[in-house]
Amino acid sequence: MSRTxxxxxxxxxxxxxxxxxxxxxxxxxxxTAIVFAPPSELGNRRPAAPFEQVEVRRDGPSRxxxxxxxxxxxxxxxxxxxxxxxxxxxxxxxLNILHYERLRAIGLNVFAPEYxxxxxxxxxxxxxxxxxxxxxxxxxxxxALRVSxxxxxxxxWSLGSAVAVELAARVDESSLILEGAxxxxxxxxxxxxxxxxxxxxxxxxxxxxxxxxxxxxxxLMLHSRDDEIIPFDEGRRLYDAALPPKQFxxxxxxxxxxxxxxxxxxxxxxxxLSTQHILP
Numbered sequence: 001m002s003r004t005x006x007x008x009x010x011x012x013x014x015x016x017x018x019x020x021x022x023x024x025x026x027x028x029x030x031x032t033a034i035v036f037a038p039p040s041e042l043g044n045r046r047p048a049a050p051f052e053q054v055e056v057r058r059d060g061p062s063r064x065x066x067x068x069x070x071x072x073x074x075x076x077x078x079x080x081x082x083x084x085x086x087x088x089x090x091x092x093x094x095l096n097i098l099h100y101e102r103l104r105a106i107g108l109n110v111f112a113p114e115y116x117x118x119x120x121x122x123x124x125x126x127x128x129x130x131x132x133x134x135x136x137x138x139x140x141x142x143x144a145l146r147v148s149x150x151x152x153x154x155x156x157w158s159l160g161s162a163v164a165v166e167l168a169a170r171v172d173e174s175s176l177i178l179e180g181a182x183x184x185x186x187x188x189x190x191x192x193x194x195x196x197x198x199x200x201x202x203x204x205x206x207x208x209x210x211x212x213x214x215x216x217x218x219x220l221m222l223h224s225r226d227d228e229i230i231p232f233d234e235g236r237r238l239y240d241a242a243l244p245p246k247q248f249x250x251x252x253x254x255x256x257x258x259x260x261x262x263x264x265x266x267x268x269x270x271x272x273l274s275t276q277h278i279l280p
Contacts, residue, residue, distance in 0.1 A: 005151050016044055018174040018195075025191070027133055028201050032124060034187070035204050036159070037088035045092050047100055056113060057144075058136045062122050063259035066113035066137055067091055068145075069100050079151045079174065080141060084167075086158025086180075090119035099157070101258055106270045107279050108153070111145075115139035121197065127204040130159075134167045150174050153278065156181065158255065164207035174278050177220045177269060182230045182253045183209040183238035191231070212242045219246040220272040222258065222265065229255040247272055252255035 025215045027034070030129045049069055056064040071078045081103050085096050115133045116123030123129060138154075150173035156164025161181035168176045181189050186205035191199040199205075210272045212219075219242050223235035239248045249268040253261035273279040 015249050022032055023128055024196060024201060031203060038118040038123040038125050039090050042090050043092040045094055045097055047097050049101055056136055056140045062116055063131060065138060066111055067086055069104050069110040071107055071109055078107055078109050079153055080109045080111055080147050082138060082141060082154050083110055084156040084160035084163045086160045090114060095260060100264045106266060109158055111141055127206055130163045131166045133237045134163045138167060138171055153177060162208045165208040165211050169211045175218045175276055176215060180230050181221060182234045182239055188234060194235045209241050210237055212238060216243060218276045222251050222268060224251050224258045225255050227255040234258060
């Protein structure tokens, strides 16, 4: 091999190394935007049903708020959904509101907290900060609203499911409902970028599969086989790791629209909660 060819090959290798390293640096620096994609404004949509916005007390100067929706009748004795939404949305996004209204229609009060860094709240979201925000919301339900743990159902959708798993592993609840849940967000990232060392550089791995065995309350998982964001087998992997009693409901409509397009979706939720004697 001539010296010229060797120099060309060495130049190509060096350029490839620079591009590879640059790609890693770009992913690391943009992780917050990729993983959380937090909207800077709350949005203008509001539930059609009566609701109130409450300030959730927390340590430090930063605010946290939540929406409260009570059932039309007997709300003092009805169970509560602690609803944890996913990324790239706020508590005011259309499909989150759809969840609140459908859950309320089957007899559940709803408590939907916002995360720091989302919807106009100060701060930068991280795995740890979302976990803290969820815990503050749970404590508010228990102390300010005086809801017993036997009446609290923790519900997480997408990224919120990872937050829900972490919370349920640390507190008492009547049951846990997960929609479009990844077993491991870092595993999803590694599948998406197979040539990059995602496991080594991701700061917010959300490893639900490492925590779900600490949960001894009943678990319902809903996942669409045509989920284009969280692969179906990721949901099954998390389900297989969970302890019984548990139920897996295969729904349709993809990651985003299953709750809206699958007519069985909230029937699964109601029947699960009735089987567990949480709903009549």
